[in-house]
Each structure stands twice: as C-alpha cells, then as structure tokens.
Amino acid sequence: xxxxxxxxxxxxxxxxxxxxxxxxxxxxxxxxxxxxxxxxxxxxxxxxxxxxxxxxxxxxxxxxxxxxxxxxxxxxxxxxxxxxxxxxxxxxxxxxxxxxxxxxxxxxxxxxxxxxxxxxxxxxxxxxxxxxxxxxxxxxxxxxxxxxxxxxxxxxxxxxxxxxxxxxxxxxxxxxxxxxxxxxxxxxxxxxxxxxxxxxxxxxxxxxxxxxxxxxxxxxxxxxxxxxxxxxxxxxxxxxxxxxxxxxxxxxxxxxxxxxxxxxxxxxxxxxxx
Amino acid sequence: xxxxxxxxxxxxxxxxxxxxxxxxxxxxxxxxxxxxxxxxxxxxxxxxxxxxxxxxxxxxxxxxxxxxxxxxxxxxxxxxxxxxxxxxxxxxxxxxxxxxxxxxxxxxxxxxxxxxxxxxxxxxxxxxxxxxxxxxxxxxxxxxxxxxxxxxxxxxxxxxxxxxxxxxxxxxxxxxxxxxxxxxxxxxxxxxxxxxxxxxxxxxxxxxxxx
Numbered sequence: 001x002x003x004x005x006x007x008x009x010x011x012x013x014x015x016x017x018x019x020x021x022x023x024x025x026x027x028x029x030x031x032x033x034x035x036x037x038x039x040x041x042x043x044x045x046x047x048x049x050x051x052x053x054x055x056x057x058x059x060x061x062x063x064x065x066x067x068x069x070x071x072x073x074x075x076x077x078x079x080x081x082x083x084x085x086x087x088x089x090x091x092x093x094x095x096x097x098x099x100x101x102x103x104x105x106x107x108x109x110x111x112x113x114x115x116x117x118x119x120x121x122x123x124x125x126x127x128x129x130x131x132x133x134x135x136x137x138x139x140x141x142x143x144x145x146x147x148x149x150x151x152x153x154x155x156x157x158x159x160x161x162x163x164x165x166x167x168x169x170x171x172x173x174x175x176x177x178x179x180x181x182x183x184x185x186x187x188x189x190x191x192x193x194x195x196x197x198x199x200x201x202x203x204x205x206x207x208x209x210x211x212x213x214x215x216x217x218x219x220x221x222x223x224x225x226x227x228x229x230x231x232x233x234x235x236x237x238x239x240x241x242x243x244x245x246x247x248x249x250x251x252x253x254x255x256x257x258x259x260x261x262x263x264x265x266x267x268x269x270x271x272x273x274x
Numbered sequence: 275x276x277x278x279x280x281x282x283x284x285x286x287x288x289x290x291x292x293x294x295x296x297x298x299x300x301x302x303x304x305x306x307x308x309x310x311x312x313x314x315x316x317x318x319x320x321x322x323x324x325x326x327x328x329x330x331x332x333x334x335x336x337x338x339x340x341x342x343x344x345x346x347x348x349x350x351x352x353x354x355x356x357x358x359x360x361x362x363x364x365x366x367x368x369x370x371x372x373x374x375x376x377x378x379x380x381x382x383x384x385x386x387x388x389x390x391x392x393x394x395x396x397x398x399x400x401x402x403x404x405x406x407x408x409x410x411x412x413x414x415x416x417x418x419x420x421x422x423x424x425x426x427x428x429x430x431x432x433x434x435x436x437x438x439x440x441x442x443x444x445x446x447x448x449x450x451x452x453x454x455x456x457x458x459x460x461x462x463x464x465x466x467x468x469x470x471x472x473x474x475x476x477x478x479x480x481x482x483x484x485x
Contacts (some may be wrong), residue, residue: 089414089416093379095337095377095378095379095380095420096379096382098436099377099378099385099436099437099438100385100388102435102436102437103433103436104377104430104435105434113385113388115385115415116384117384117385117386117387118384134341134342134347134377135338135342139359139360141361142360160358174332174333177358178419178420179337179338180338189430189434191429191432193347193348193373194345194346195341195342195346195347261388263387263388263391267384267387
C-alpha cells in the first residue's frame with residue numbers, strides 16, 4: 001500500500017493529475033485536427049481518434065458523414081464492420097459487395113453494400129489500393145496458434161474479439177459479428193484461388209475516405225492481418241477522423257458510375273425517404 | 275436389385291434420404307461422424323448452404339475463416355468448413371466436382387434488384403429460403419451469414435473481375451460432407467433464374483445422410 005494514497009482525497013488528486021496526458025493512441029475531445037480537408041468547418045468535425053495497435057473503436061455516424069482513416073505509420077490494418085444504425089440487422093454483406101460490383105477488389109468509387117440491396121458507405125477517396133474482402137479477421141484460435149495467446153486481455157488480441165466488444169457497446173452480440181473488409185492490408189487472388197496477402201509495410205500516411213450513405217455504426221479493429229506472414233504481432237496506429245458532409249446528390253459520379261450501383265443508391269434513397 | 279448410383283461408395287446405413295424440389299429449402303441436423311451427400315440430380319444446380327453448431331447456433335459457418343485457414347478461395351476435397359470461431363464444422367470428404375464456391379453469397383430479393391433490376395423483386399430467392407427454414411428454429415435475419423454454393427463456379431480474373439458463370443457440374447455429380455461436430459444444415463436449392471448458376475432452370479437435388 002502507498003501510504004499517501006490511503007487518503008481518498010489524495011487518490012482523487014493523484015487521478016486528476018493525469019488529466020491532459022497526451023499519448024499516441026487516444027480520442028481527442030472535442031475533436032480537433034489541423035489537417036481536415038479544405039472547406040470542412042471545425043464545427044462539422046465529429047470524431048478524432050487514433051486507434052491503438054491491437055485496439056478497436058466504434059462510432060455512430062450520420063448520413064453524409066465522411067470517415068477518413070489514415071495508416072499513420074504504414075502497418076495499420078483496419079478491419080471494418082458496418083451496420084445500419086437504425087436497424088442493425090442490416091449490415092455489410094461482403095459477398096454482395098463483390099458480386100454486385102463484379103469485382104473482388106476495393107478502391108475509390110467502390111460501394112460497401114448491405115444485405116438489403118442498399119449502399120451503406122461508398123469509398124470516396126483511396127490512395128492505398130491494398131484492401132481485402134476475403135480473409136476476414138483473426139480469432140482467438142488463429143492468434144493462439146500464431147502468437148501463443150489471442151485473448152482480449154493478453155498482448156495479442158484478435159480481431160473477432162475486438163469486434164465482439166465493439167458490437168456489444170451498441171447492444172449487439174455474437175450473432176451480429178459479420179464478415180468484414182480489411183482496409184490497408186490487401187490480398188491478390190491467383191487463378192487457382194490462392195490468396196496472396198499484400199501486407200507491406202507501406203509508406204506512412206496512406207488514407208481512405210468513406211462516405212456514409214445512410215446512418216451507420218462502424219466498428220473498426222486494428223489487429224494484424226490474419227494472413228500476415230510475419231511471425232511477430234505487427235501493427236501500428238490507425239487514425240480515424242470524421243466530419244459532417246452533404247448527402248450524396250443526384251449528379252454524384254460515384255452514385256451514377258454503374259447501373260448496379262445506381263440502383264443501390266436508389267434503394268437507399270427510397271429507404272431514407274420521409 | 276440394381277445398385278443406386280447416387281449412394282455408391284457411401285459407408286454405413288442410410289438414415290435420411292430426401293429430394294429437395296427445385297427452389298425449395300431444407301433443414302436437417304447432422305451428427306458428428308455422419309456424412310451428408312448432396313447429389314446434383316439434373317446438373318448445373320447451385321446448392322446454397324449454411325451451417326450452425328447444433329449446441330450453440332451463434333457459432334456458424336464462416337466463409338472468411340474457412341478461406342483464410344486454407345489460404346485459398348475455392349472449396350475442394352479436403353477443405354475444412356470452419357466456424358466464426360475457427361473450429362472445424364464439416365470436411366469435404368469427397369467431391370466429383372473440382373471445386374465449389376463460397377464467395378458469391380446467396381441471392382436475395384434485394385440484391386436481385388441491384389443485379390437485374392427492380393422487376394425481379396418479387397421473385398423467390400435463397401435468403402427467403404434461409405429465413406423460412408431458420409425461423410422454424412428461432413433464428414432470424416441476424417443469422418443469415420456468408421454461405422457456400424455447392425456446384426457453383428465463381429472465378430476471379432487477374433484484374434479482380436468475378437461473376438457467377440456457367441456451372442461445372444453435371445447430372446449425378448456429388449459432394450460428400452463429413453460432420454466434425456453436431457451441426458444444423460440449412461440449404462436453399464437455389465431458385466435463381468437470372469444467371470447461369472442453374473442454367474436458368476432450377477432443378478431438384480438429393481440429400482442422403484449416412485452413419
């Protein structure tokens with residue numbers, strides 16, 4: 001026992017003295033950043049958080065919000081689940097995302113589709129280009145096999161358990177943790193179906209901007225890619241910024257890029273019609 | 275007595291034998307150690323397939339865990355079908371089709387509106403079958419997850435192009451699945467008529483369980 005902290009008021013003072021500490025991975029409240037895009041007002045800044053290596057974060061975003069993810073040091077892996085915030089039984093459907101768009105790879109202009117024929121979010125900008133729809137994330141068994149331990153409380157937390165915690169904070173459970181997409185870590189599919197991981201490390205600072213096409217809940221885990229061949233638990237901080245933005249207008253080029261995508265927008269516009 | 279060609283090579287007693295009509299659902303519990311044989315009776319039929327742990331249905335088939343564990347998208351002989359917790363649920367013990375799909379997902383009324391147009395909304399779809407069968411056991415929309423499409427062919431081209439193409443199955447071809455745990459199998463004998471997965475003509479399949 002530390003004698004001085006046997007006094008509750010001394011313990012209070014000790015705790016309060018920690019305030020103002022700045023570390024690499026933390027939320028900034030109120031949100032502040034010096035690098036919002038031109039034209040974005042500080043008043044519209046919704047979220048500013050750097051997600052720790054092995055960590056997770058979750059956020060409820062309004063329709064029209066932009067979510068920018070930055071791979072700060074070049075070795076982040078943003079595993080992302082997305083729910084319709086008004087009806088979380090509607091969620092990202094990875095199979096429909098690749099099937100409806102006739103393509104396996106994500107990039108600028110691609111849509112993240114729900115299981116209800118609607119677009120949850122679209123990829124407004126992307127300077128990374130290495131993303132993955134197929135591998136999913138690690139679980140307790142895969143991390144235990146690779147690192148000797150995969151528990152949330154240990155040094156090598158796994159993506160699925162991170163997702164479970166993030167989903168739980170919205171009242172969701174094990175039935176709601178669905179297939180995810182991995183941003184910043186990619187895969188290439190060979191002709192015989194072989195999955196070749198593309199995990200870098202990459203140059204620092206690569207970014208992706210997602211646009212919420214309906215009110216969404218995102219859950220993001222930042223754990224090593226499940227097929228990362230490196231033996232060490234290798235992952236670096238992931239920065240998330242979000243700001244309010246305009247609902248996608250009828251002349252938006254991403255909205256109108258393909259007939260399938262246009263119908264996904266028509267379906268979400270119909271859903272949001274009041 | 276003439277040997278039934280669809281049961282050739284199955285060991286043990288046949289404890290269940292059902293024809294699933296074109297476009298219909300099917301649900302059955304398979305115990306650990308039992309084998310389910312699916313027979314593509316008329317050929318070129320896609321069989322959409324979900325799996326749940328019989329003991330805890332929040333543990334269920336995971337396409338992503340399955341393909342990551344084997345480092346390959348295609349399901350072949352020897353592929354272990356894994357759960358969302360990484361456990362072995364079933365193993366493809368034998369298959370007379372080279373590989374099966376698990377990236378294409380199930381057709382739904384809603385995704386059909388994207389793929390083919392809003393005029394297809396009223397058509398029947400696999401998710402309707404999955405829901406209908408699952409609702410009998412208390413599972414709902416949150417339980418519809420990534421699935422397998424037996425006998426379906428979804429190649430991925432070097433530039434990422436993919437699509438459901440003409441099947442690689444033929445009349446009488448089979449796939450045998452050995453249960454590694456007690457599982458609930460939910461099947462939609464795919465009703466899709468707008469793409470080549472069923473040769474635009476859904477046909478019946480046969481489910482045989484041996485123990």
